Amino acid sequence: xGRTSDTPEVSWNVGxxxxxxxxxxxxxxTKSRAIEKKKIKKQRLLQREVEIESxxxxxxxxxxxxxxxxxxxxxxxxxxxxxxxALDGRVGVGTCGIGGKPMTKxxxxxxxxxxx
Numbered sequence: 395x396g397r398t399s400d401t402p403e404v405s406w407n408v409g410x411x412x413x414x415x416x417x418x419x420x421x422x423x424t425k426s427r428a429i430e431k432k433k434i435k436k437q438r439l440l441q442r443e444v445e446i447e448s449x450x451x452x453x454x455x456x457x458x459x460x461x462x463x464x465x466x467x468x469x470x471x472x473x474x475x476x477x478x479x480a481l482d483g484r485v486g487v488g489t490c491g492i493g494g495k496p497m498t499k500x501x502x503x504x505x506x507x508x509x510x
Contacts, residue, residue, distance in 0.1 A: 406412065
């Protein structure tokens, strides 16, 4: 049932009385609704979903690029439980590659200084 050139085009406004098809192929009286508003709203919703998805993808790629930097190839991590190089060294003492070195010497301050 296509339109012919003789049929005038009807512009419907929201709230106009019209006949609508029912699910059982019957016509019934209805009022026209804002179909265009629904289409625009659906289009906005789809656009927002696309924006959110692109933002999430951008954040994911940013995190992946950051995490790739954390993996340093060619370097082996030293264990704090490795046996020390010195004979008098202790296991687990002196991390950060200073195991086997003697304890740091600190000068003790004299509290009984002379008052003038």
